[in-house]
């Protein structure tokens with residue numbers, strides 16, 4: 512049995528910083544509020560809840576006694592109005608919006624001021640996009656996954672930071688084909704950590720007989736890695752727990768490739784590696 516692990520595993524930098532902040536704040540205060548799920552990973556959320564973190568689903572969910580408490584904004588970011596409300600209701604707001612997301616928001620806002628209409632290749636209901644919408648001029652913004660006809664002529668095209676590189680390129684070609692803009696600015700705003708994980712998944716899946724994609728079932732970046740891997744390796748499994756791994760038939764001939772989503776902690780990967788090294792011994 513051969514086991515190959517992707518070079519980039521564990522939390523991405525944005526999630527790691529937010530996670531560290533939550534852990535440190537819990538040590539200081541015993542209790543901390545997080546606005547929205549910190550990561551799309553059930554095990555991590557359960558671990559943080561046990562340690563004293565309380566997830567607030569939305570503004571309606573803010574507790575009555577919040578004025579003495581601290582709230583953390585997760586890596587996806589939030590709208591300006593929501594942030595102002597949190598500042599009114601909590602004694603302290605720690606903004607852990609990922610710097611890559613913050614840069615995108617600032618860039619879009621600045622370009623709108625220069626007269627650009629901004630087309631964002633992204634999912635309209637994704638938290639990062641909802642945050643972006645709530646920080647810029649919504650009248651000069653279009654969020655879409657499919658290329659559409661646009662009446663404006665001076666255009667900036669950007670992408671949600673976690674979209675696929677290939678799909679974004681295809682989107683750009685299509686939207687330019689069906690429109691005749693007078694001025695177009697195209698910016699690559701996809702997070703490089705996402706792109707590199709996708710490249711590694713593609714490479715590993717082409718040389719593996721079995722692929723394990725570790726991450727939350729509700730994590731869209733993990734789902735994307737699963738889809739990429741499945742194209743090249745039929746025996747690709749998206750697993751969230753060791754229990755799921757135990758059900759997969761593994762042989763001594765298998766070449767196993769392992770990748771993780773950007774919201775999967777190293778501890779989950781280590782559990783999988785421990786299990787596989789034992790399995791390897793058992794099969795030899």
Ligand code: SF4
Nearest residue numbers: 523525586609611702
């Ligand atoms: S995936 Fe990239 S943009 Fe998103 S939180 Fe992680 S580092 Fe930031």
